[in-house]
Amino acid sequence: MRLPFTCMQCTFSDEGNSHPPYPKYVELRDDGRYEFTCEKGHTTVTVLQEQKFEVLFDLGAYAVLDGYYREAVASFTSSLERFYEFFVKAVLLEDGLDEATVAETWKQVSSQSERQLGAFIFLYLKCFTEKPSLLRPKQTTFRNEVIHKGKIPSRDEAVQYGQEVLDTIRPILKRVKTTFPKGVEKTVFQHLMNSRKADESQPVGTMTIATILSLNDGSGKEPSLEEALSEKQWWRDRW
Ligand SMILES: [Zn+2]
Incomplete structure (x- = not known):
């Protein structure tokens, strides 16, 4: 990509x-x-400007187009994990917590995805008084087989898994955007600042790209992964 x-x-x-x-x-x-x-x-x-979870999901889509289905599953998985991080940060920043403290505390869980998932689940419960919808156990097992046991997935399996990741993230993303707009804005701003050098002397531009999972998109369109793949292929054929 x-x-x-x-x-x-x-x-x-x-x-x-x-x-x-x-x-x-x-x-x-x-x-x-x-x-x-x-x-x-x-x-x-x-x-x-795009968050890691947005970019990683698109990387997964390009891996499908290129025929690298194991890599696609790995990128979709990372997208979901980075989305949980985005959620946790946006909620905490909405509450007015100090950005440096949040970043410092995240380090305690940053190398263990199970800890991050736990943080997400309980923060979600606190925010919305219900448990979040997670990936189905069947898909979690599939992911573990691919990532930890060397399973070689078919295109259909990789796309189905990607679709379930998409279906897991989209409703929560919508909810976090409407419920915690300040936190989302701060998270995006912090992400942009982290990409700059501390001693930046020249002007720095900001770029935004169209991604399948889009924080910016307000169109309400929710194409399926297959539809998004066809669109990406269409553009690619014209490059
Ligand atoms: Zn020039």
Whole structure:
């Protein structure tokens, strides 16, 4: 998965108006920070606004398109785990807790996904006075077989698993956006700040991309994973 970047200085120069520069494709990065230098030597720094869970779900979708079904299952799983982290942070920040304290406390659970799931389940219960819908045990078993036992899934199995992850995240995402808007905003802001360098001297742009699981999307459209895959394939065929 690569992201297209265009040099803004070239685009808005007189020369750029007559010959808009071609975008340069940059590999996806963990820190969400993209720095590139165009042929004329202009350096652009851009941070990607999308949360990890959004990007990881799309990575899973691209893995399906590429025929890497084990990798797809791993990315969908990571997306769900990072979504639980997003939920916990948004709820705590909504409550006015200090961001540094939340980040410091998260470190206590950051290397154990079962602890994170536990934190999510009880925080969800406290917020909505009901237990959350989780992945069905059948899918959890399937995931463990793929990730820990080397099972090679079929395309259908990987897509079905991805669809269940999508169905698990979507209703909770909707709920967290409407119930904890301030917390969501703070979490997004914190994510953007983390992608910047502390001693940033040049202007930093923000970029947003269309993802299947989208925090920004207010359209209410909820395409199935298969529909989203067809759309991605359509774009890919035209690159
Ligand atoms: Zn340039």
